[in-house]
Amino acid sequence: MLSYWEQQSFHKYDHIIIGAGIVGLSTAIELRVKYPGSRVLVLERGLLPTGASTKNAGFACMGSVTELLADLRHMSEDEVVALFERRKRGLELLRDRLGDDNIGYAATGSHELISKQEEYALDKIDYLNSLLKPVTGQDAFRRVDEKLTDLGFAQAHITALIENTCEGALHTGMMMRSLVDYAMQQGIEIKTGVEVVSYEEDADGVTVYTGSGIDFKCDTLCICTNAFTKSLLPEADVVPGRGQILITKPISGLKLKGIFHFNEGYYYFREIDGRILIGGGRNEDMQGEATDELTVTDTIQNKLEEKLREIIIPNTPFEVDMRWAGIMAFGDTKQPVIQQFSEHVFGAFRMGGMGVAIGSLAGKELVALIN
Ligand SMILES: Cc1cc2nc3c(=O)[nH]c(=O)nc-3n(C[C@H](O)[C@H](O)[C@H](O)COP(=O)(O)OP(=O)(O)OC[C@H]3O[C@@H](n4cnc5c(N)ncnc54)[C@H](O)[C@@H]3O)c2cc1C
Numbered sequence: 001m002l003s004y005w006e007q008q009s010f011h012k013y014d015h016i017i018i019g020a021g022i023v024g025l026s027t028a029i030e031l032r033v034k035y036p037g038s039r040v041l042v043l044e045r046g047l048l049p050t051g052a053s054t055k056n057a058g059f060a061c062m063g064s065v066t067e068l069l070a071d072l073r074h075m076s077e078d079e080v081v082a083l084f085e086r087r088k089r090g091l092e093l094l095r096d097r098l099g100d101d102n103i104g105y106a107a108t109g110s111h112e113l114i115s116k117q118e119e120y121a122l123d124k125i126d127y128l129n130s131l132l133k134p135v136t137g138q139d140a141f142r143r144v145d146e147k148l149t150d151l152g153f154a155q156a157h158i159t160a161l162i163e164n165t166c167e168g169a170l171h172t173g174m175m176m177r178s179l180v181d182y183a184m185q186q187g188i189e190i191k192t193g194v195e196v197v198s199y200e201e202d203a204d205g206v207t208v209y210t211g212s213g214i215d216f217k218c219d220t221l222c223i224c225t226n227a228f229t230k231s232l233l234p235e236a237d238v239v240p241g242r243g244q245i246l247i248t249k250p251i252s253g254l255k256l257k258g259i260f261h262f263n264e265g266y267y268y269f270r271e272i273d274g275r276i277l278i279g280g281g282r283n284e285d286m287q288g289e290a291t292d293e294l295t296v297t298d299t300i301q302n303k304l305e306e307k308l309r310e311i312i313i314p315n316t317p318f319e320v321d322m323r324w325a326g327i328m329a330f331g332d333t334k335q336p337v338i339q340q341f342s343e344h345v346f347g348a349f350r351m352g353g354m355g356v357a358i359g360s361l362a363g364k365e366l367v368a369l370i371n
Contacts, residue, residue: 002214013041013189015370016208016218018196018232020044021053022094022355023348024224025179026363028188029097031222034367040188041216043208045195049176050294051226052355055326057245057268057279058172059259060105060357062087064112065121065141065162067265068128071334077131083334085135087354088166090361094175097360102178104171108258111144113153113311114160115262122160140166152255154314158262169259169270170356196232199345206344220370223347224363226355227292227329233341237331238350240292244300244325245279247272248308248318256312265353267307275321276312278304296323328353338365346370 002011015031017024020042028040048054062084063071071080095105114121122143129139144163148155183190195211199221206221223232227240251274259270269278281303282289288297301323308318329350331337336358338348348366351359 011215011217012039013216013218014038015040015220015222016206016216017042017222017224018208019051019224019226019228020049020180020190020192021051021224021226022176022179022359023053023226023351023362023366024222025183025188025190026360027222027224027348027366028183028363029186030363030367031370032186032188034370041218042183042188042190043194043196043210043216044190044192045211047192051228052243052326052328052351053359054172054176055245055324056172056243056356057259057270057277058104058170058175058356059110059261059268059270060091060168060170061110061259061261061265061268061354062140062164062166062357064110064164064261064265065125065128066112066114066118066263067261069121069124070264075334079335081131081135084132086361087357088135090358091168091356093360093364094356098175098178098182103175105168106170107168110164110167110169110259110261111147112162112164113158113260113262114162115157116159118263119159122162125162136166138165140164150255152313152316154311157311167259171272172356175356199232201342201344219344221345222366223341223345224349224366226349226351227327229329229347229349233347236337236347236349238329238337239290239331241282241328241330242289242291242293242325243279243282243328243353244289244296244304244323245277246301246304246320246323247277248275249321250274251276251313251316251318254313254316260312262311269307269312276308276318278308278312280304281307292327294325294327296325328355336362338362338369340369
């Protein structure tokens with residue numbers, strides 16, 4: 001039951017966004033840019049964002065050689081190049097908006113570890129460089145096997161190394177903290193701990209019902225709930241995909257710097273604060289990891305430890321400090337869904353493993369659909 005005052009001042013908004021991940025917050029910011037002075041509210045079910053945006057590895061990734069080659073088996077060259085470009089533009093937007101110092105961004109480049117079975121990819125480097133050149137303006141990839149010895153990877157498993165000059169790393173916590181602060185400075189209201197359970201649309205707009213029993217009204221509703229979208233849009237083509245991570249305690253004498261991928265991007269690791277963060281391995285148990293449960297499993301965590309022990313830092317003892325999981329969203333294609341669903345309802349979701357790079361642009365593209 002609302003009071004007269006609450007009804008007058010807290011109930012009606014121009015725009016409501018569901019989900020306070022990178023896409024929801026970017027959408028809210030873009031709405032304030034397009035409609036200055038409009039009332040914008042973000043509703044988030046967790047006390048913190050509770051999906052992927054505060055759980056990820058912080059790779060500003062455009063795609064590794066084996067990942068892009070895998071994409072080319074399902075997508076046309078034009079689609080692959082266009083997606084690469086959107087990731088690049090999304091990252092530029094994020095960096096311009098928040099500033100590199102505030103998101104801990106470093107243009108480290110990245111490296112892909114190539115195993116004996118993946119050596120076919122080495123012959124495709126020139127092809128990918130010329131395919132992507134209109135977007136990158138330079139060669140994105142080059143072979144740098146000479147670095148292998150210094151980096152100390154197990155040479156029984158890794159026979160070549162490819163550098164990607166387009167990628168970088170950021171500090172996920174700093175990035176999301178800065179994005180929340182920036183949104184609030186723009187006058188955007190963010191209410192956390194509020195789960196949206198349903199909504200109803202009529203000619204005047206949308207009524208949004210929450211688990212707290214209080215409802216809100218708005219002219220436009222933007223659904224930015226990524227892996228959790230089906231509860232609000234049952235027809236959406238979205239399948240959850242859990243991503244698991246572990247981080248070691250500081251390792252003395254650690255030589256690794258920067259960010260690394262292997263196995264078509266299914267595994268990734270980086271140095272941070274003298275530790276190694278490693279994640280991925282979803283391909284080891286695709287069915288089990290097609291879940292939205294925010295828990296870790298022995299199967300995947302053991303695989304992550306095994307990769308550390310056998311490939312990344314063989315002969316170097318390490319202790320695991322923390323383990324966690326986040327939930328990504330996938331679908332029939334790798335393209336994000338950015339769409340108008342009805343007169344007043346819009347959605348941007350299904351960011352796969354690339355939301356850090358593309359998420360800011362997804363917000364911009366969604367708001368471009370709203371009149
Ligand atoms: C382990 C892991 C590692 C990753 N590493 C990288 C990486 O290195 N680089 C990269 O580019 N991408 C990476 N990703 C993917 C990236 O994090 C995501 O693509 C991106 O964060 C998606 O952002 P989003 O805003 O769409 O979704 P989310 O961050 O999931 O936000 C959706 C929000 O909606 C909220 N919500 C859902 N339902 C409701 C409801 N009914 N009511 C209210 N709120 C609701 C959720 O709580 C959540 O906070 C990784 C993901 C994971 C899990």
